[in-house]
């Protein structure tokens with residue numbers, strides 16, 4: 001199967017040296033890519049600036065901004081059956097890119113606009129032979145917000161992930177399906193979880209959505 005995975009943060013430039021970013025390490029996406037390669041799939045990884053080690057044997061597309069990731073996902077998705085959207089896309093970007101480094105010493109504010117919702121855009125173009133898995137990073141207890149995204153973004157499965165585990169090695173996810181079912185895998189590392197998630201993603205192809 002051809003599997004498209006996104007990983008890591010995006011960076012939204014403020015001026016030539018500064019950006020809005022987030023703490024995503026890219027480890028989850030890298031672990032998913034490794035699990036997919038090990039299972040014999042063809043993998044394309046669209047990845048933001050990360051320190052995590054990226055497995056070899058994949059097609060790697062490096063991007064920096066949400067707009068670049070948006071363009072790359074929409075270009076690549078038609079050639080893949082499965083999209084796993086593990087990237088932590090920045091939700092806001094500065095309206096203006098300052099051409100010169102802003103100087104210090106005075107109060108300033110940055111006007112921002114929302115970035116594209118990439119996985120929702122992919123969801124809107126999804127064919128019957130394609131499946132999409134999204135992630136939902138929420139405060140502990142906000143699982144209903146994750147469930148709502150399944151429908152709104154036209155996904156087939158969502159991984160609810162407590163914010164508190166974002167930078168850690170371990171993960172405490174809950175898998176949510178369109179038919180209302182959920183699964184809480186036992187506490188485990190990102191590598192083990194990646195294998196389980198890939199397995200469940202492949203099963204999505206046997207069910208109607």
Ligand code: C5P
Nearest residue numbers: 085087089115116117118119134135136
């Ligand atoms: O709405 P929220 O950001 O919580 O949704 C999370 C899911 O949406 C993740 O799969 C994330 O990769 C994706 N996302 C996106 N584009 C954005 C923000 C999030 O594709 N601008």
